[in-house]
Amino acid sequence: MQKKTEQQRTELKDLGEFGLIHRIQQQFAPQHKESVLGIGDDAAVIDTGADMYTLVATDMLVEGIHFDLSYVPLKHLGYKAVAVNVSDIAAMNGRPKQFTVSLGLSNRFPLEAIDELYAGIKQACRNYNIDLVGGDTTSTRAGLVISITAIGEVAKDEVVYRKGAQENELICVSGDLGGAYMGLQVLEREKQVFMVNPDMQPELDGKDYIVRRQLKPEARTDLVYDMKDVGLKPTSMIDISDGLASELMHLCTQSGVGAILYEEYLPIAKVTYDTSVELNIDPTTSILNGGEDYELLFTVKQSDYDKVKQSAEIIEIGYILPKEKGVVLKTKGEQIIPISAQGWKHF
Amino acid sequence: MQKKTEQQRTELKDLGEFGLIHRIQQQFAPQHKESVLGIGDDAAVIDTGADMYTLVATDMLVEGIHFDLSYVPLKHLGYKAVAVNVSDIAAMNGRPKQFTVSLGLSNRFPLEAIDELYAGIKQACRNYNIDLVGGDTTSTRAGLVISITAIGEVAKDEVVYRKGAQENELICVSGDLGGAYMGLQVLEREKQVFMVNPDMQPELDGKDYIVRRQLKPEARTDLVYDMKDVGLKPTSMIDISDGLASELMHLCTQSGVGAILYEEYLPIAKVTYDTSVELNIDPTTSILNGGEDYELLFTVKQSDYDKVKQSAEIIEIGYILPKEKGVVLKTKGEQIIPISAQGWKHF
Numbered sequence: 001m002q003k004k005t006e007q008q009r010t011e012l013k014d015l016g017e018f019g020l021i022h023r024i025q026q027q028f029a030p031q032h033k034e035s036v037l038g039i040g041d042d043a044a045v046i047d048t049g050a051d052m053y054t055l056v057a058t059d060m061l062v063e064g065i066h067f068d069l070s071y072v073p074l075k076h077l078g079y080k081a082v083a084v085n086v087s088d089i090a091a092m093n094g095r096p097k098q099f100t101v102s103l104g105l106s107n108r109f110p111l112e113a114i115d116e117l118y119a120g121i122k123q124a125c126r127n128y129n130i131d132l133v134g135g136d137t138t139s140t141r142a143g144l145v146i147s148i149t150a151i152g153e154v155a156k157d158e159v160v161y162r163k164g165a166q167e168n169e170l171i172c173v174s175g176d177l178g179g180a181y182m183g184l185q186v187l188e189r190e191k192q193v194f195m196v197n198p199d200m201q202p203e204l205d206g207k208d209y210i211v212r213r214q215l216k217p218e219a220r221t222d223l224v225y226d227m228k229d230v231g232l233k234p235t236s237m238i239d240i241s242d243g244l245a246s247e248l249m250h251l252c253t254q255s256g257v258g259a260i261l262y263e264e265y266l267p268i269a270k271v272t273y274d275t276s277v278e279l280n281i282d283p284t285t286s287i288l289n290g291g292e293d294y295e296l297l298f299t300v301k302q303s304d305y306d307k308v309k310q311s312a313e314i315i316e317i318g319y320i321l322p323k324e325k326g327v328v329l330k331t332k333g334e335q336i337i338p339i340s341a342q343g344w345k346h347f
Numbered sequence: 348m349q350k351k352t353e354q355q356r357t358e359l360k361d362l363g364e365f366g367l368i369h370r371i372q373q374q375f376a377p378q379h380k381e382s383v384l385g386i387g388d389d390a391a392v393i394d395t396g397a398d399m400y401t402l403v404a405t406d407m408l409v410e411g412i413h414f415d416l417s418y419v420p421l422k423h424l425g426y427k428a429v430a431v432n433v434s435d436i437a438a439m440n441g442r443p444k445q446f447t448v449s450l451g452l453s454n455r456f457p458l459e460a461i462d463e464l465y466a467g468i469k470q471a472c473r474n475y476n477i478d479l480v481g482g483d484t485t486s487t488r489a490g491l492v493i494s495i496t497a498i499g500e501v502a503k504d505e506v507v508y509r510k511g512a513q514e515n516e517l518i519c520v521s522g523d524l525g526g527a528y529m530g531l532q533v534l535e536r537e538k539q540v541f542m543v544n545p546d547m548q549p550e551l552d553g554k555d556y557i558v559r560r561q562l563k564p565e566a567r568t569d570l571v572y573d574m575k576d577v578g579l580k581p582t583s584m585i586d587i588s589d590g591l592a593s594e595l596m597h598l599c600t601q602s603g604v605g606a607i608l609y610e611e612y613l614p615i616a617k618v619t620y621d622t623s624v625e626l627n628i629d630p631t632t633s634i635l636n637g638g639e640d641y642e643l644l645f646t647v648k649q650s651d652y653d654k655v656k657q658s659a660e661i662i663e664i665g666y667i668l669p670k671e672k673g674v675v676l677k678t679k680g681e682q683i684i685p686i687s688a689q690g691w692k693h694f
Contacts, residue, residue: 010458020458020484024465028472028479035445035478044480046445046498050396058481058496060449064488098382098393102407102494111357111367118371125375131382132375133391134405137367140492141411147449147483147494149405151393 040254041162042091042239043152053159055152057088063143070194071187074113076215078120081146084241086128087219087294089152091239093160096128096152096221101135104145117146128221158233165236165255165299171318172234172308174223174296176267177244178283181290182275183207183214189279209271217294223313224296232307234298243291245339249327251297258321261339263331265317288329288339387601388509389438389586390499400506402499404435410490417541418534421460423562425467428493431588433475434566434641436499438586440507443475443499443568448482451492464493475568505580512583512602512646518665519581519655521567521643523614524591525630528637529622530554530561536626556618564641570660571643579654581645590638592686596674598644605668608686610678612664635676635686 012020021039030038036053037045043057061081063069069077082099089096101121105114125132130150190202204211219239227233236255238247244266252259266287268276276283299320300308308314321328327339359367368386377385383400384392390404408414408428416424429446436443448468452461472479477497537549551558567586574580583602585594591613599606613634615623623630646667647655655661668675674686 008457008459012452012454012456012458012461015458017484020461024479024482024484027465027469030445030478030480031472031476032444032478035480038478038480039482044445044447046480048395048397048401048500049399052396054395054401054498056445056447056481056496056498058447058449058483058494060451060483060485060492060494062451062485062487062492065451065486097379098377098391098403100391100403100405100496102405104407104409104492105359107359109359110355111359111362112355114359114367118374122374125378129378131377131379131385132371133377133382133385133393134403135371135386136405136407136494137364137371138407138409139412140409141490143488145407145409145451145487145492145494147405147407147492149403149447149496151401151403153395 037161042088043094045092045159051155052153053156055089055092055094055154056149057085058147058149059085059088060145060147062145068191069144071191072215074116075120078117079124079216081148082121082124082128083217083219084294085148085150086124086130086221087239087241089150090219090221090224091237091296092152092154093158093224093234093237094152094154095224096130096150098131098133099148099150100133102147103135103137104140106140106142109144128219158228160234160237160298162236162238162251163254165251165257165320167257167320167322169235169299169301169320170305170308170316171248171259171261171320172298172300172314172316173240173244173267174220174313175293176269176272177240177293177295178268178276178286178290179210179213179272180217180292181286182272183210183212184292185279185281186211186275187214207271207275209269210275213293217292219294220296226311226313230307230310232300232304234300237296237298240293240295240297241291243289244297245288247297248339251299252327256323258323258325259318259327260321260325261318261329263329265315267315267317384508389435390441392439392506398502399500400503402436402439402441402501403496404432405494405496406432406435407492407494409492415538416491418538419562421463422467425464426471426563428495429468429471429475430564430566431641432495432497433471433477433568434586434588436497437566437568437571438584438643439499439501440505440571440581440584441499441501442571443477443497445478445480446495446497447480449494450482450484451487453487453489456491475566505575507581507584507645509583509585509598510601512598512604512667514604514667514669516582516646516648516667517652517655517663518595518606518608518644518646518667519661519663520587520591520614521570521660522640523616523619524587524640524642525615525623525633525637526557526560526619527564527639528633529619530557530559531639532626532628533558533622534561554618554622556616557622560640564639566641567643573658573660577654577657579647579651581647584643584645587640587642587644588638590636591644592635594644595686598646599674603670605670605672606665606674607668607672608665608676610676612662614662614664
């Protein structure tokens with residue numbers, strides 16, 4: 001038995017997600033030259049001695065924290081669990097190749113449920129052209145846990161880190177934002193209605209787009225290929241999992257720069273905007289802090305502006321400033337307000 | 348909301364662990380030539396184009412299933428979580444290089460607990476000369492989940508699979524067995540005593556060895572190096588996580604062969620034997636079905652017998668038979684009895 005002593009107790013929520021990651025990162029600087037990049041970006045970068053770098057990204061999804069099975073179909077969940085890891089590989093300008101899936105599940109899940117989950121995983125294999133090569137399956141006392149590790153590759157001169165942004169460069173995103181967050185709000189609202197009256201039909205008419213953004217997001221590997229085709233290499237990149245504000249803060253902190261975003265340029269779908277208004281949420285808040293859109297946020301040189309214009313998918317939303325200018329938003333009302341990051345606040 | 352319909356329900360326990368793995372394996376044959384080996388061995392094998400193959404192994408450890416924090420120190424748990432993944436890399440005759448750690452934890456864990464866990468992980472980094480290069484940290488509603496993915500490498504002509512065993516080859520193990528299992532029995536017994544009377548001191552005197560085997564097992568990377576030094580390449584190999592019987596069944600099934608083990612040669616430490624007797628467990632059962640020793644089980648050609656003899660660590664316990672002879676044990680009483688596998692039975 002372990003000796004019980006009075007010990008100091010520091011709550012994780014006081015440190016926060018980014019504080020915890022930073023703490024671990026400080027203690028675990030890579031020792032091998034083959035470990036080109038360790039903790040602190042979307043994926044680790046490994047030099048196996050091949051022409052390409054190997055990329056490794058991992059994410060854990062936990063029932064009750066990341067998903068609610070009362071409205072998330074298992075098939076979509078399987079697909080999404082793969083897509084969010086593929087998105088991390090894309091954020092390094094890389095191509096996904098293989099992945100492993102570890103499942104922890106309780107005995108409330110029958111085989112048919114596992115088959116549904118793997119049907120979604122299979123669909124992701126086909127869409128992203130990747131191989132499931134391993135995993136682990138175990139039980140839990142309650143709930144479902146999915147841990148995926150994705151392996152990818154990128155040419156050594158094409159890898160893009162979070163840290164490469166420089167002053168005056170353009171800040172771009174690969175698509176509209178806030179949709180996944182508003183999809184979640186609508187699903188949560190319908191769940192509440194259903195709990196009060198199980199005979200009510202969910203009102204999701206016209207909300208298909210945002211519900212899909214939440215339940216079945218796509219990793220933007222397509223954009224990685226498109227940019228390569230036109231010879232456009234971002235100077236820094238990250239995927240938007242936590243929200244635009246949070247991810248921009250990462251890019252700026254790691255690059256040692258500031259940034260300005262223009263509210264009027266921030267991309268939002270009409271249904272996202274309308275639903276935000278309907279639910280009394282400022283649409284700009286949905287864009288900045290929504291998260292889970294899995295679009296790519298990246299910076300490009302001003303001289304690459306013509307290449308950016310060749311893609312209808314890429315939207316310029318601001319540019320990089322000197323560090324001392326901070327990370328700010330210029331509102332439609334011409335006000336300059338500081339942007340702050342939010343990590344998870346699960347604890 | 349999802350439509351509720353009457354559906355068929357097949358319990359996972361009816362399929363079993365190996366049935367589930369087989370089912371997934373059938374559906375996910377690798378599509379890329381770079382995915383040299385997918386699901387079904389200790390690690391996946393990837394050809395990145397380098398001289399060496401890249402190996403990927405992953406394991407998930409769940410509180411209440413794989414460990415009990417009432418007697419497992421977090422530091423040892425961190426070490427063990429890495430070691431079991433390193434062991435999978437060793438079982439491919441490979442060397443571990445990097446790994447990722449994903450943690451799911453509830454707010455009952457303070458920062459000090461996480462620090463303890465990472466102190467054990469750090470120790471494993473040093474002992475196995477590997478780099479922590481990434482991970483994810485999230486919350487759970489209850490309990491601790493640790494998911495680790497290890498990356499390793501092996502020369503292309505040195506990779507060893509489960510499937511290579513051939514008739515007449517020697518079956519060997521790298522050390523004594525059953526210790527981790529008896530350590531667990533002793534710890535569980537002391538926990539029961541403690542729950543009845545919290546003032547009782549645990550009686551672990553003389554049990555250090557088996558308690559250590561349970562709490563802080565070592566991956567046998569040392570043997571991989573030793574065998575390479577004497578030019579010994581196993582024809583098939585697997586690590587003993589579930590138990591000797593179960594792992595031998597895997598080797599035999601995948602190699603399409605049978606096997607005979609000799610009870611008198613099965614290695615067991617004196618304390619393991621004595622504790623088995625003390626707890627009314629047949630010592631041979633501890634050896635065959637105990638699990639978690641993380642020794643290596645492998646086969647070698649008869650012509651390599653001299654090389655085997657050079658290592659005091661390697662113990663010959665039997666040899667490979669034609670498939671139709673089955674997988675059997677010759678007891679000390681000269682009886683031939685069939686060996687059967689046990690996977691997990693968590694569900």
